[in-house]
Amino acid sequence: MRNILKNRPLMIALIAIFLLLILALAPSGDRVLTFIETAAGGILQPAQTFATNASNAIIDFIRGVFNTTDADIENQGLKAQLAQLEQAVTEMEALRKENERLKALLDFTEATPELSYVTATIIARNSTVWYDTFTLNVGRAQGVKRNMAVVSGKGLVGRVSQIGATYCKVIAIIDKSMSVSVMVDRTRDGGMARGLLEIGNDVDTMELYYLPSDSDLVPGDKIVTSGVGGIYPKGISVGEVREVSRDGATERNATITPTVDFRRLEEVMVIVGMPTEDTDE
Amino acid sequence: MNKKIIFAVSAAVCLYLDSILFARLFTFDILPSALLAATVSLSILNGPRPGALFGGITGLLLDMLANTRLGFSAAMFVGAGLAAGFFQKKYYADNIVVPALTASVLFFIKELIMAAAASIGGGRFSIAAVLLRSILPGAVCCGALCALFHLVLKPLMARQVKRRRAEKPAR
Numbered sequence: 001m002r003n004i005l006k007n008r009p010l011m012i013a014l015i016a017i018f019l020l021l022i023l024a025l026a027p028s029g030d031r032v033l034t035f036i037e038t039a040a041g042g043i044l045q046p047a048q049t050f051a052t053n054a055s056n057a058i059i060d061f062i063r064g065v066f067n068t069t070d071a072d073i074e075n076q077g078l079k080a081q082l083a084q085l086e087q088a089v090t091e092m093e094a095l096r097k098e099n100e101r102l103k104a105l106l107d108f109t110e111a112t113p114e115l116s117y118v119t120a121t122i123i124a125r126n127s128t129v130w131y132d133t134f135t136l137n138v139g140r141a142q143g144v145k146r147n148m149a150v151v152s153g154k155g156l157v158g159r160v161s162q163i164g165a166t167y168c169k170v171i172a173i174i175d176k177s178m179s180v181s182v183m184v185d186r187t188r189d190g191g192m193a194r195g196l197l198e199i200g201n202d203v204d205t206m207e208l209y210y211l212p213s214d215s216d217l218v219p220g221d222k223i224v225t226s227g228v229g230g231i232y233p234k235g236i237s238v239g240e241v242r243e244v245s246r247d248g249a250t251e252r253n254a255t256i257t258p259t260v261d262f263r264r265l266e267e268v269m270v271i272v273g274m275p276t277e278d279t280d281e
Numbered sequence: 282m283n284k285k286i287i288f289a290v291s292a293a294v295c296l297y298l299d300s301i302l303f304a305r306l307f308t309f310d311i312l313p314s315a316l317l318a319a320t321v322s323l324s325i326l327n328g329p330r331p332g333a334l335f336g337g338i339t340g341l342l343l344d345m346l347a348n349t350r351l352g353f354s355a356a357m358f359v360g361a362g363l364a365a366g367f368f369q370k371k372y373y374a375d376n377i378v379v380p381a382l383t384a385s386v387l388f389f390i391k392e393l394i395m396a397a398a399a400s401i402g403g404g405r406f407s408i409a410a411v412l413l414r415s416i417l418p419g420a421v422c423c424g425a426l427c428a429l430f431h432l433v434l435k436p437l438m439a440r441q442v443k444r445r446r447a448e449k450p451a452r
Contacts, residue, residue, distance in 0.1 A: 016360045017394060023353045024398035037345045044346060051297050059305055124347035125304030129312050129415050130395045130404075133349045135300075161349065169349055176404045197404035199310050199411045 038164040042139075045167045048123040049137045056094060101267055104153025109269070115233055116273035117151075118142045122266055123167070129199060132158075132172035132262065138270060139166045147231050149271045155237030155259035156180065156225060157268050168270075172262055173238065174204045181229050182208070182238050185222035189215040193223060193238055193256055204262050206239055208254040215253070217244050223256055233274050287437055288323065288331075291430075292339045295319045300347035310415040313422035314388055315430075316343060320358045321365040321384040322430040326438050328445065329366020336362040357394075361387045377428050384427035385420040392416040 033041070109117055120136040138144050140163055150157040150170050158178065162169040173180055174195040182193045191211040198205045211217065221241040227234025239256035298315035307313075316339050324332025336358025344351045365383050396411055435442070 013364075016356075017390065020353065020356055020360070020391075020394050021398055023350065023356055024395055037351070040342065040345050044342075048301070048346065052301055055301050055305065058302065062306060124300040126348055127299040127304065127312065127314065127316075127343060127354070128348075128392075128395055129310050129419075130399050131349065133347075135347055171349070176399070176402070197399055197406050199406055199415045 033162050033164050041135075041164040041167045045123065045137055045164075048135070048167075049121060052121060052123045060094070101153065105267060105269055106153075108151065108153045112233070112236075114275045115271050117269040118144060118272050119267060119269050120150075122268065130197070132175040132195065133161070134170055134172070134265075136168050136170060136268065136270070137166070139164045139168050141165055142270075143272045144168050144270050145272075149232045149236075150268050151236060151271060152260050152265060152268050154261070155239070156232060157260055157262075157265065159231055160270065170268075174206060174258060174262055180232060180238060181226045182223050183226040184211070184215065184217060184241075185224045187216055187221075189217070190226050190228070191215075191253065196255070204258050205242070206256040206258055208241070208256050211253045217241060217254055219244060233271060284327070284331075284438065284441055287434065288335055291319045291323065291434070292316075292335065292342070295339060296342060296346065299343060304347075311418045311422060312415075313419050313426055314391070315426055316340065316354070316358060317361055317388055317391070318384045318423050318427035319430050319434075320361045321387065321427050322380050322434050324362045324365035325369045325380045325383070325431070326434060326442055328369050329363045331362075332366050332369075333359045333362030336360075357391050361391075377431055380431045381424040381428040385424035388423035389416060389420045392419060 105119065109115075118138050120138040120142075122134045123137045124135040126133045136144075136150075144160060144163060146160055146163050148160045150159060156173055158170045158172040158175070160168045161171045171178055172195070173193070176195045176197045179192050179194040181190070183190045189212050191208050193206045193208050196205045196207050208217075208223065219241050223238045223241065225232040225234055225236045225238060237259045239258040241254045242257045244254045295315040295318075303312055303315065316336070320332055320336035320339070323335050337355050340355030340358035341352070343354045348354060361384075364387060365380070368379050368383060393416070396406075396408065396416070399406070400408075
């Protein structure tokens with residue numbers, strides 16, 4: 001024991017690991033950003049936005065390389081003769097995809113005229129697999145405030161947790177620290193949905209709990225926000241019931257597959273105005 | 282090449298990789314850390330202090346731009362810089378296996394700390410699944426990245442390494 005205590009590098013390493021563990025445990029999801037953070041974020045946000053947009057071409061190229069089949073190889077041989085045309089097709093494809101994503105957002109806004117939105121692009125994502133957070137290119141200057149709901153064309157994405165002048169950080173609903181008040185669309189039974197840390201699973205997962213004991217829940221049931229709590233508007237799609245596990249031993253009632261594909265999310269909308277806010281005031 | 286320029290370009294490239302490209306590209310729970318790899322490589326080439334300084338500043342920037350836990354990455358990369366600097370004293374910069382292994386081991390430790398924190402914080406997961414599908418492949422990727430960085434950075438920093446060798450001969 002004395003030898004271990006005298007081993008300076010080992011002691012430094014153990015103390016460092018202990019301090020890192022404390023830092024990792026520190027709850028910092030919701031906090032006010034310092035002036036330095038806001039300034040640094042404000043300066044770097046345009047560069048991040050540019051780099052994010054430039055990434056689309058790189059990502060499409062890399063995915064194309066890894067998704068090569070025999071037909072693709074033959075196709076590529078032909079495409080080599082039509083390099084200029086291919087370039088035009090690629091650009092058109094990128095525009096088509098962007099158009100589809102924006103159309104989905106537009107459809108969503110048209111379906112919910114009572115809400116007002118600010119459209120944003122994801123410019124950075126958390127650099128670890130342990131947290132599901134990301135940074136958007138909108139902030140206080142665009143009217144975004146803390147705890148505002150973030151949605152995509154398919155459903156609920158998360159809420160704003162930290163805010164700078166021209167950027168904000170969002171905690172996704174699949175993060176293990178997140179809970180959302182929800183209800184089953186078919187039966188109108190209320191409950192809570194929370195993020196689940198599911199490493200090694202190809203699809204994101206949430207768990208549904210606190211449902212009434214007589215709730216008739218079946219796989220495929222749509223889960224929507226209940227509006228309780230005032231952060232998320234009522235009726236926004238959260239997910240679909242994948243598996244019902246009502247064994248009484250645990251509080252879990254079901255697992256949900258979120259409607260939003262968080263791995264391919266690029267554009268989102270921050271809800272900056274809800275009718276409930278007006279009536280409260 | 283000027284050391285400051287190399288550090289600045291490395292920082293910009295790694296911040297881009299960690300906060301934008303890797304997070305979108307790696308969809309199978311494997312997220313290598315380019316900043317950790319670069320910190321280790323620069324530390325072995327330049328010594329613990331410059332490496333730790335690079336790690337501290339870039340880690341802080343990463344925390345401000347992309348993460349929600351301010352200071353964790355900075356502290357981790359300062360530690361990585363100091364730890365990798367230990368090998369700079371003993372093995373100098375010629376070996377490519379040492380930086381790659383160091384980066385892999387440090388990534389492994391970092392992820393284990395995160396896993397412990399996630400577990401204490403209420404996360405429920407199988408440690409075996411996490412090890413096999415996220416941490417170990419991530420450590421291998423991080424080691425490979427570090428080897429790549431080292432191959433690129435070593436010739437660029439050859440003059441500084443030579444000067445350092447002349448000042449402090451190997452033990």
